[in-house]
Amino acid sequence: MSLPRPYYQEEGITIYNADNQSVLPELNSIDFVLTSPPYGNMRDYNGIKFDYKDTALGLFNCLKDNRCVVWVVGDQVVDGSESGDSFFQALFFKAIGFKLHDTMIYEKAEGFISCPTRYNQCFEYMFVFIKGKLETVNLIRDRKNLYPNMKQHGTRRQSDGTLKKRLMPEMKEFGARRNIWTYGTGRGKSTDQIFAHEHPAIFPDQLAKDHILSWTNPGDIVLDPFCGSGTTLKAAKDLGRRAIGVEISEKYCAIAKRRLQQEVLNFK
Numbered sequence: 001m002s003l004p005r006p007y008y009q010e011e012g013i014t015i016y017n018a019d020n021q022s023v024l025p026e027l028n029s030i031d032f033v034l035t036s037p038p039y040g041n042m043r044d045y046n047g048i049k050f051d052y053k054d055t056a057l058g059l060f061n062c063l064k065d066n067r068c069v070v071w072v073v074g075d076q077v078v079d080g081s082e083s084g085d086s087f088f089q090a091l092f093f094k095a096i097g098f099k100l101h102d103t104m105i106y107e108k109a110e111g112f113i114s115c116p117t118r119y120n121q122c123f124e125y126m127f128v129f130i131k132g133k134l135e136t137v138n139l140i141r142d143r144k145n146l147y148p149n150m151k152q153h154g155t156r157r158q159s160d161g162t163l164k165k166r167l168m169p170e171m172k173e174f175g176a177r178r179n180i181w182t183y184g185t186g187r188g189k190s191t192d193q194i195f196a197h198e199h200p201a202i203f204p205d206q207l208a209k210d211h212i213l214s215w216t217n218p219g220d221i222v223l224d225p226f227c228g229s230g231t232t233l234k235a236a237k238d239l240g241r242r243a244i245g246v247e248i249s250e251k252y253c254a255i256a257k258r259r260l261q262q263e264v265l266n267f268k
Contacts, residue, residue, distance in 0.1 A: 073124060137215065
């Protein structure tokens with residue numbers, strides 16, 4: 001087997017119009033994966049289905065040791081019950097050798113009314129899986145601390161249940177953000193909203209940028225095996241990373257190509 005002919009290629013960026021199972025076995029030395037697979041039947045992807053197990057195995061094999069995958073996923077409601085697909089997928093990633101480093105939440109600022117018997121659905125999971133021991137970490141520190149430059153006294157619970165006092169490090173002006181990230185998803189909340197009507201599930205540009213900043217360094221190779229309209233690829237390009245996208249729908253490949261041909265935005 002060999003790699004299919006690229007659908008589109010420019011310096012540092014390649015898109016393959018193919019099933020990712022024809023591409024993943026041919027890849028290696030991937031630094032980071034950011035993707036959002038189809039969620040059951042929640043969106044119409046031209047009737048295309050996928051097997052998350054094959055994709056997970058392919059990602060494990062092509063990812064470098066000590067690097068990570070961010071898997072953005074949600075659940076659909078079937079016969080009155082949430083499918084739980086996200087949990088099955090997370091457990092499978094663990095079963096094949098990934099570690100579940102963090103269960104993050106992507107909160108949609110607007111949310112939407114799902115049904116009259118449930119609270120409004122407003123989030124998706126962002127599972128962070130690592131292969132080995134995570135080495136590249138650049139936590140975003142934009143959470144303003146209440147008492148910066150102050151030495152803090154805390155306690156640590158001992159094995160016998162007692163508390164022992166300890167002096168904690170001096171608090172800086174800004175601390176690492178928490179693992180619930182909130183983004184606007186309505187009209188005008190994305191730099192590429194012009195494309196939103198052409199794809200059923202574009203995730204926010206800033207979500208992609210924030211993860212790429214957190215888990216990669218400039219020049220790293222970012223992979224999206226379900227690249228859709230190219231949000232991950234565009235974010236990687238803007239941030240000086242290389243990127244590979246795989247997308248089975250030629251229609252979505254065409255959208256991704258158009259987005260990549262826009263001017264680089266250079267968000268930091």
